[in-house]
Amino acid sequence: MKYLKFLSVGIFFGILLVKSEAVSWFRIFEMFRFESFHMYGIIGSAVALGAIGIALIKKFKLKDLSGQAIEIPSKAKNYTSAIIGGSIFGLGWALAGACPGPMYVLVGTGAVSMFVVIGAALLGTFVYGLLRDKLPH
Amino acid sequence: MDFILDPWPWYVSGPLFALVMLSLTFFGKNFGMSSNLRTLCAIGGAGKWASFFKFDIKAQKWNLVVVLGAVIGGYLGSHFLQNQPDIAISASTVEALQQMGFQNPGASILPPELFSLDALGEPKTWAILIIGGFLVGFGTRYAGGCTSGHAISGLSNLQVPSLVAVIGFFIGGLIMTHLILPQLF
Numbered sequence: 675m676k677y678l679k680f681l682s683v684g685i686f687f688g689i690l691l692v693k694s695e696a697v698s699w700f701r702i703f704e705m706f707r708f709e710s711f712h713m714y715g716i717i718g719s720a721v722a723l724g725a726i727g728i729a730l731i732k733k734f735k736l737k738d739l740s741g742q743a744i745e746i747p748s749k750a751k752n753y754t755s756a757i758i759g760g761s762i763f764g765l766g767w768a769l770a771g772a773c774p775g776p777m778y779v780l781v782g783t784g785a786v787s788m789f790v791v792i793g794a795a796l797l798g799t800f801v802y803g804l805l806r807d808k809l810p811h
Numbered sequence: 812m813d814f815i816l817d818p819w820p821w822y823v824s825g826p827l828f829a830l831v832m833l834s835l836t837f838f839g840k841n842f843g844m845s846s847n848l849r850t851l852c853a854i855g856g857a858g859k860w861a862s863f864f865k866f867d868i869k870a871q872k873w874n875l876v877v878v879l880g881a882v883i884g885g886y887l888g889s890h891f892l893q894n895q896p897d898i899a900i901s902a903s904t905v906e907a908l909q910q911m912g913f914q915n916p917g918a919s920i921l922p923p924e925l926f927s928l929d930a931l932g933e934p935k936t937w938a939i940l941i942i943g944g945f946l947v948g949f950g951t952r953y954a955g956g957c958t959s960g961h962a963i964s965g966l967s968n969l970q971v972p973s974l975v976a977v978i979g980f981f982i983g984g985l986i987m988t989h990l991i992l993p994q995l996f
Contacts, residue, residue: 677876680840680876681876683835683880684878684879684881686884687880688880688881688882689888690824690828691884692885693824694818694819695818695899697920699922700904700917700921703992704900706984706987714821715820715821715825717958717962719826720826720963721966723826725968725969728967736837738836739838739839744837746836749968749972749973750955752955752972756975756976756979760950760975760976762953762954762983763947764986765946765983765987768983769942770940770947771925772947773951775958775959780885782883782886783890784886785920785921786928787930790941791944793941794941794944795944795945795947796848798946798947798949799845799852800860800861800948803860803861806861
């Protein structure tokens, strides 16, 4: 039962990705052509509200459901991998139109082809794992 | 009911994405979807090949449950909570896609030219889906996160590496959309 809350968040996340149209290849294509405010509005307002939420959590030292102090980890300061890896991801995002959340949501909408994308994404992650020590970070 | 069945505008959707991220924070977790790819590799036995995949899989189970929920949510959202599958992309985007040979841009969530079962009869479709997926899987892990982990969680936490990663997302996305995709279609 302790996983029920995660299942609920997941279901809500899936519905939200469909209803916001952020799962649509068309919306991603449109975003990278700067022809609509839609995706920028979504990400911008999510970050603005998220930043206020995180700031309040830190200011009031809020606790999580289990009563432990909430710790929000900092991202590793690997700027080289952030820019190179980010660019590689961007190429794939604009090509397949799906990032690692929507690819599962799209399976739920009935897009069978997404299994090919997910399989290839697993392979990509696996190859990164193999090459990790040889890549600049 | 129309306010639920019609597409949700950005000023409704955006804050709800923040709510998803903050809910997971209050559950003691961090919002980030690309980690699941690493977990799935580890479950598949990738730890035999690289130490990167040797970690406590059980601690990541909650995130796989989020994935399961996302699949269910995708089914519910598209089958029961949608008036029409149309995506209201701008007229100029429609025109650009028509010039590239897409028949009805925005008439469905995904372009059938790339994602329908018929399209899987073309080797070119397989190449696009496999290369696209591979770049997503490789790139997110190399960058240390994706749209959820870097763009939403990371930027909300004012992380400079996340800002650098998001700039990377756009470098790659702009190159693909403006320089490579027009060559493919």
